[in-house]
Amino acid sequence: MAATSDKLSDKPIDSLDPQAAAAEHARLGERIAEADRLYYQDDAPALTDAEYDALRRRYEALEAQFPALRTEDSLTVKVGAAPSSKFAKVTHAVPMLSLSNAFADEEVFDFVARVRRFLGLAADAPVAMTAEPKIDGLSCSLRYENGRLAVAATRGDGAVGEDVTANVRTIAGLPHALDGAPHVLEVRGEIYLSHEDFRAINARQEERGLPPFANPRNAAAGSLRQLDARITAERPLRFFAYTWGAVTPPLPRETQSGMVAWFRQLGFPVNPLTVVCQDAEALLAHYRMIETRRASLGYDIDGVVYKVDSLALQDRLGFVSRSPRWAIAHKFAAEKATTVLEGIDIQVGRTGALTPVAKLRPVTVGGVVVSNATLHNEDYIKAVGSDGQPIRGGIDIRIGDTVTVQRAGDVIPQIIDVALEQRPATAVPYAFPTVCPACGSHAVRDEGESVRRCTGGLICPAQSVERLRHFVSRLAFDIEGFGDVYIQTLFQAGLIKAPADLFTLKFDEVKAAIEQRRIQVSDERYAALGKEPPKRQSSRKSGDPDEDKAIKNLLNAIEARRRVSLNRFIFGLGIRHIGETTAKALARRFPDVDMLLAAIDAAAKGRPGEAWFALSSFPGIGPVTLARLVEAAGNLEATADEAGAALARSTVLGRLGKAQRAALVERYGDEEAVIAALEAAAAARPTDAYRLLADDGEIGTVATNSLIEFFAEAHNAEAVAALLAQVTIEPPEAVATQTAIAGKIVVFTGSLELMTRDEAKAKAERLGAKVSGSVSSKTDFVVAGPGAGSKLKDAEKHGVKVLSEAEWLALIGG
Numbered sequence: 001m002a003a004t005s006d007k008l009s010d011k012p013i014d015s016l017d018p019q020a021a022a023a024e025h026a027r028l029g030e031r032i033a034e035a036d037r038l039y040y041q042d043d044a045p046a047l048t049d050a051e052y053d054a055l056r057r058r059y060e061a062l063e064a065q066f067p068a069l070r071t072e073d074s075l076t077v078k079v080g081a082a083p084s085s086k087f088a089k090v091t092h093a094v095p096m097l098s099l100s101n102a103f104a105d106e107e108v109f110d111f112v113a114r115v116r117r118f119l120g121l122a123a124d125a126p127v128a129m130t131a132e133p134k135i136d137g138l139s140c141s142l143r144y145e146n147g148r149l150a151v152a153a154t155r156g157d158g159a160v161g162e163d164v165t166a167n168v169r170t171i172a173g174l175p176h177a178l179d180g181a182p183h184v185l186e187v188r189g190e191i192y193l194s195h196e197d198f199r200a201i202n203a204r205q206e207e208r209g210l211p212p213f214a215n216p217r218n219a220a221a222g223s224l225r226q227l228d229a230r231i232t233a234e235r236p237l238r239f240f241a242y243t244w245g246a247v248t249p250p251l252p253r254e255t256q257s258g259m260v261a262w263f264r265q266l267g268f269p270v271n272p273l274t275v276v277c278q279d280a281e282a283l284l285a286h287y288r289m290i291e292t293r294r295a296s297l298g299y300d301i302d303g304v305v306y307k308v309d310s311l312a313l314q315d316r317l318g319f320v321s322r323s324p325r326w327a328i329a330h331k332f333a334a335e336k337a338t339t340v341l342e343g344i345d346i347q348v349g350r351t352g353a354l355t356p357v358a359k360l361r362p363v364t365v366g367g368v369v370v371s372n373a374t375l376h377n378e379d380y381i382k383a384v385g386s387d388g389q390p391i392r393g394g395i396d397i398r399i400g401d402t403v404t405v406q407r408a409g410d411v412i413p414q415i416i417d418v419a420l421e422q423r424p425a426t427a428v429p430y431a432f433p434t435v436c437p438a439c440g441s442h443a444v445r446d447e448g449e450s451v452r453r454c455t456g457g458l459i460c461p462a463q464s465v466e467r468l469r470h471f472v473s474r475l476a477f478d479i480e481g482f483g484d485v486y487i488q489t490l491f492q493a494g495l496i497k498a499p500a501d502l503f504t505l506k507f508d509e510v511k512a513a514i515e516q517r518r519i520q521v522s523d524e525r526y527a528a529l530g531k532e533p534p535k536r537q538s539s540r541k542s543g544d545p546d547e548d549k550a551i552k553n554l555l556n557a558i559e560a561r562r563r564v565s566l567n568r569f570i571f572g573l574g575i576r577h578i579g580e581t582t583a584k585a586l587a588r589r590f591p592d593v594d595m596l597l598a599a600i601d602a603a604a605k606g607r608p609g610e611a612w613f614a615l616s617s618f619p620g621i622g623p624v625t626l627a628r629l630v631e632a633a634g635n636l637e638a639t640a641d642e643a644g645a646a647l648a649r650s651t652v653l654g655r656l657g658k659a660q661r662a663a664l665v666e667r668y669g670d671e672e673a674v675i676a677a678l679e680a681a682a683a684a685r686p687t688d689a690y691r692l693l694a695d696d697g698e699i700g701t702v703a704t705n706s707l708i709e710f711f712a713e714a715h716n717a718e719a720v721a722a723l724l725a726q727v728t729i730e731p732p733e734a735v736a737t738q739t740a741i742a743g744k745i746v747v748f749t750g751s752l753e754l755m756t757r758d759e760a761k762a763k764a765e766r767l768g769a770k771v772s773g774s775v776s777s778k779t780d781f782v783v784a785g786p787g788a789g790s791k792l793k794d795a796e797k798h799g800v801k802v803l804s805e806a807e808w809l810a811l812i813g814g
Ligand code: IVH
Pocket: 097, 098, 099, 132, 133, 134, 135, 136, 137, 138, 139, 155, 190, 242, 243, 305, 324, 327, 329
């Protein structure tokens, strides 16, 4: 591979112009992609780790300086694809071991007896042991040298793990510097995600059109092994310290519990449910206590770990193969149960997605009665495994089947297995509906999509109700007291069809609708009992004072939201792929709603055509190469004479690498056809207006297309206009004035490792700082990352305080 022997440019990134940067970025991207291919697919690495890392760092530094290079195709942005880089290997100074397991109480008694026997103690001699939750996450070893985090590594095979230092640095609550720690201190523990953060991450995955994670552990693993530390940074990983690896002697404490208390003093999070017990009964009592609290802890645990407390005794006990003799994991019974699938319901969501829900014969799973479980989507019913992967060559789930249900933490229960041998002979494969159960419109599934959607749009009552529910929800318009019953009642009465209708509701009509609903419910109850409803004279005139008050409160709550921030307004529209984060990004970028609508309109006119997409998805041609090619091809038409045209063509083709050229010729037939394809792509390329949105690191193509499609529907644009006539939009999030950096002038230089330049700038501005491009004596701080050049010198010249990225983050509070 000739390209890999190219020398890496050592020009300061600050000194490059955008064109030179784009060219270098494209070249590096190709080299990195090629190196990845050789490493991952051919298992034949062409570069040393150091060479590879240098390429990668330079590539990232270019993007940090020139954010426009960070398009969807960037190797730093691509998520979920085959790993496009590798983590360096770390050999653990002290191996990371595993624990042997106990399931029954008996095994715990055996464990304690074994320990006593091994130590030659009497059968009833007290042996102090710790008991603590077994966290269901990923173990990690954090090596501090001279009080500074030097390396963080995953467990790997116990002997060799992977270097995840950059990602571990994003974990909030880990001390960056230790006071009074020995020269070397390896603190070990578990990295995990809280249930709340897990749900938020999955919501964001969905917002971005990416598959959700099956459980918090998978999400934590995916985040930790994320090549781009910025993505890890937006997934709030947490850590509990519970053991250690290499430590420069002497150890400061003599017991396990003492060591953990010391970790806490040093600033590490430790689990608060750790106790010291004197016998097996006490261990078991603690186990039961933790078990009862399991569902409300807010993070996943899968058992309780018992450890001999005295380190001297631990030493004497030693190890059997790969597990310590002085510890054991007492696992919880799996939260699984078998039951019968009695039916499959189809729910219709806000964007028309049809979601199948399993109706189960009620069964207790880990102490909770379960009667519903998610079936995710159409394919899941056809073939399902616990991880959503096809099992046993793909089997279907049928009504009447005996199924295994699993509940993990407070995540929605899932069906993880089907007992084929118990399938009733009459059971037939489930036919997923092709019409919407709520409105009868066609339900279609686009190519490459896992979700089937109702095409009813506005006429579908299920979608309308879901949209209204979303509109009033906490992160949208946050209308207090507007619960499901009100929504259903007012919708059925025809009073609210679209969001704008909320703002014209009248007391009397709401009251009448509620009265009407009450009669209907009562009639239904009588009907269910097979009785005639009583004759009603007329509707009650006097009115129920409590109900009147509730209606007034509701109308006041609606009134209070006539002023709404732009981000809530955008989010409240419930547009597919526009979640809370994207709505905020849009509101920051276009703080005025008319500006935003104009930008979407302009983007719609500048959307790339098929011919452009055909080339943009061509393997080996990145966005930068394509942009250059297309630009050159776009100029061809203007070249009139034959000789000039021939020269121009060879220039276009000359921009291609040998392999790319050959691949394109193979695909299109000959060079003429390649040129024609390029010309067609040029004619169909996206305009700047489209790219303004699509190339924005926080908005992106998926959201942009979704916005365009939403506003292309006249009824949506009308609904938005009607809503705008009712509400007053306020600017997005107010800028803080009470922060450490309010009113300060900040300059960023060099490459930032934990966030993009744009993000850093947005964050600083939100906290009230002014971000400037050049350093003067007025500058308060220069935040300098690797590769910082002339601005760093300017800072020295003007005596401006220089901060590292970590110091900056500490200053602004993470
Ligand atoms: S102690 C030498 N304590 O469980 C023993 N491990 O099954 C070191 N784990 O790889 C482990 N919570 O990832 C210990 N409180 C805890 C734990 C814990 C979770 C994990 C850890 C280990 C695995 C062994």
